[in-house]
Amino acid sequence: MENHQFLFNFISEYTGDILAGVLIAIIPLALLLVYALVAIYGELKIASFIQLKLGPMRTGKWGLLQPVAEVFKLLQKEDITPDGADKPLFNLAPFIIFLGCYAALSVLPLSSHFAPSGLNIGLFFIIAISSLAVLGIVMGGWASNNKYSLIGAMRSVSQIISYEIPAAMCILGVASMAHSLDMNVISAQQQGGFWNWYVLGGPAGISKIWLIPFTVVMFIVYFVTSLAETNRTPFDVPEGESELVAGYHTEYSGMKFAFFYLAEYGNMFVVSAIMTVIFFGGWSSPFGDFLNSPIWQIFWFIAKSMFFVGLQIWLRWTLPRTRVDQLMYLCWKILLPLSMVCFLAMALGGMLY
Amino acid sequence: MNLEAVIFYLFALIIVASGGLVVLSKNIMHAAFALMFTLFGLAGFYAMLLSDFLAVSQIMIYVGGILVLIIFGVMLTSKITGVELKTGPIGKVNYLFGAAISVIIACGLSLLFTNSKWIEKPVDKIPDSSINAIGYSLLTEYILVFEVAAVLLLIALIGAALIAHKDQIIDSDASSNEISTNNDIKIKE
Numbered sequence: 001m002e003n004h005q006f007l008f009n010f011i012s013e014y015t016g017d018i019l020a021g022v023l024i025a026i027i028p029l030a031l032l033l034v035y036a037l038v039a040i041y042g043e044l045k046i047a048s049f050i051q052l053k054l055g056p057m058r059t060g061k062w063g064l065l066q067p068v069a070e071v072f073k074l075l076q077k078e079d080i081t082p083d084g085a086d087k088p089l090f091n092l093a094p095f096i097i098f099l100g101c102y103a104a105l106s107v108l109p110l111s112s113h114f115a116p117s118g119l120n121i122g123l124f125f126i127i128a129i130s131s132l133a134v135l136g137i138v139m140g141g142w143a144s145n146n147k148y149s150l151i152g153a154m155r156s157v158s159q160i161i162s163y164e165i166p167a168a169m170c171i172l173g174v175a176s177m178a179h180s181l182d183m184n185v186i187s188a189q190q191q192g193g194f195w196n197w198y199v200l201g202g203p204a205g206i207s208k209i210w211l212i213p214f215t216v217v218m219f220i221v222y223f224v225t226s227l228a229e230t231n232r233t234p235f236d237v238p239e240g241e242s243e244l245v246a247g248y249h250t251e252y253s254g255m256k257f258a259f260f261y262l263a264e265y266g267n268m269f270v271v272s273a274i275m276t277v278i279f280f281g282g283w284s285s286p287f288g289d290f291l292n293s294p295i296w297q298i299f300w301f302i303a304k305s306m307f308f309v310g311l312q313i314w315l316r317w318t319l320p321r322t323r324v325d326q327l328m329y330l331c332w333k334i335l336l337p338l339s340m341v342c343f344l345a346m347a348l349g350g351m352l353y
Numbered sequence: 354m355n356l357e358a359v360i361f362y363l364f365a366l367i368i369v370a371s372g373g374l375v376v377l378s379k380n381i382m383h384a385a386f387a388l389m390f391t392l393f394g395l396a397g398f399y400a401m402l403l404s405d406f407l408a409v410s411q412i413m414i415y416v417g418g419i420l421v422l423i424i425f426g427v428m429l430t431s432k433i434t435g436v437e438l439k440t441g442p443i444g445k446v447n448y449l450f451g452a453a454i455s456v457i458i459a460c461g462l463s464l465l466f467t468n469s470k471w472i473e474k475p476v477d478k479i480p481d482s483s484i485n486a487i488g489y490s491l492l493t494e495y496i497l498v499f500e501v502a503a504v505l506l507l508i509a510l511i512g513a514a515l516i517a518h519k520d521q522i523i524d525s526d527a528s529s530n531e532i533s534t535n536n537d538i539k540i541k542e
Contacts, residue, residue, distance in 0.1 A: 017356070018356060086380075086382070086383075088383070089382065089383070089386060092386075119405065120405070120484070121405055121406055121409055121484055124406075124409050124413070125409050125412075127413065128409045128410075128412040128413035128416075128417060129412060130417075131412070131413070131416055131417025131418075131421065132416070134417070134421055135386070135389055135416070135420065135421065135424070138421070138424055138425075138428070139386060142382060142428055150428075157421065157425070161421065181484065
């Protein structure tokens with residue numbers, strides 16, 4: 001796929017390569033910031049509706065300015081570093097976590113004509129770069145010099161590392177069917193209506209029908225692991241407030257806490273976007289060629305991703321929290337065998353079609 | 354200076370500075386986290402050399418796997434034993450030894466670098482990705498090595514599961530060679 005650099009070529013004609021690179025690099029950041037405002041508003045409103053409340057109503061019409069107010073509140077708060085904390089690591093940790101999320105955003109193909117970085121091993125890159133979040137969490141939890149932070153960090157890391165395995169299985173399954181790790185290519189293969197999406201067996205015509213149960217189960221497995229990887233309820237044991245105050249970010253305040261917050265929402269978007277790309281056709285329109293121009297593709301990509309973000313928020317306010325042992329049981333004894341069986345079926349499908 | 358040179362020196366600076374921190378830092382945790390930047394800088398070098406797959410593998414294996422393992426090891430041992438995470442004073446002899454080994458390795462590497470014949474022919478076509486070539490050679494030319502590595506990893510997995518499985522311990526009593534299931538056995542410190 002050569003045309004994913006369309007925007008880069010377009011800009012660099014006017015500004016030169018270096019400035020164009022910088023401008024392209026800013027796009028995911030802008031996307032992330034705008035998305036975070038929307039997601040915070042969505043979280044507040046959906047939570048309130050589920051609890052039969054109105055939610056924020058006073059800042060702006062229907063409380064629309066509430067996320068902006070929240071951001072200003074966080075900016076104004078005092079930036080506290082505890083005395084016993086390991087200062088360099090304590091200050092570095094939020095940015096490391098944020099960096100992992102930002103780097104993952106850089107390879108998402110928003111449209112057939114635009115991916116910030118059209119890496120041909122994008123899926124592999126995303127699995128690899130998500131380990132930065134793990135390091136950032138350990139760093140923050142350890143440097144806080146607080147036992148709750150440390151236990152939260154330990155839990156979080158063991159959880160993320162465990163759940164990476166079924167998640168990688170799901171991604172590998174789709175990669176073996178698509179014969180590619182390039183997210184743009186995988187999206188392009190699923191063009192031509194929702195029937196061609198990999199959640200419904202991929203673009204192989206009617207003979208793929210035996211594959212559909214496996215791919216649907218694989219999608220469910222990936223959805224569950226994505227909840228665990230972003231530390232969302234029902235798997236938010238790292239920050240279970242009834243046991244651990246707030247987990248690994250107990251000691252953080254102000255701007256640095258905002259970075260943790262931003263990274264959590266950013267990671268939600270990243271896993272949703274991966275789900276969109278590998279199972280739900282990425283930027284391709286669900287109605288074949290209808291509304292499938294490059295601009296509309298951006299809309300489809302964002303809409304599909306936001307749907308899964310909404311689903312995550314919905315689940316957060318619906319389900320109770322699991323225990324740590326239940327969490328590990330689910331990963332190692334249920335999700336991993338399931339994903340392996342489905343992976344075998346999908347690999348067979350990849351060989352046949 | 355062109356863009357490539359700027360990026361190269363940037364990565365080189367990161368690698369040298371963080372590598373120095375790894376060696377010189379008194380705090381083992383700081384050293385372990387500084388290692389992260391070193392490994393990332395190396396991944397950047399691989400990416401500059403057009404081996405994208407190697408670069409991402411570097412992040413995947415070293416940053417995501419080995420470094421997390423190191424940090425976990427350091428963190429858990431210090432919390433259990435209560436030992437301060439500081440390196441003690443290093444004796445003069447150790448400094449001498451360290452310096453000698455470093456000088457020998459540096460001399461060897463520079464000798465190797467100056468004496469080896471580098472391929473200086475420009476590449477006619479930049480390959481789209483190294484991953485296809487790596488995949489083909491892994492599954493054709495190096496299939497035996499690949500499979501042996503896979504079996505080795507499988508053995509490691511089974512071994513880890515066996516060690517972690519507390520309930521079933523092999524009875525040390527020579528008379529009974531069967532596996533006893535005893536739930537009361539605690540791991541001794």
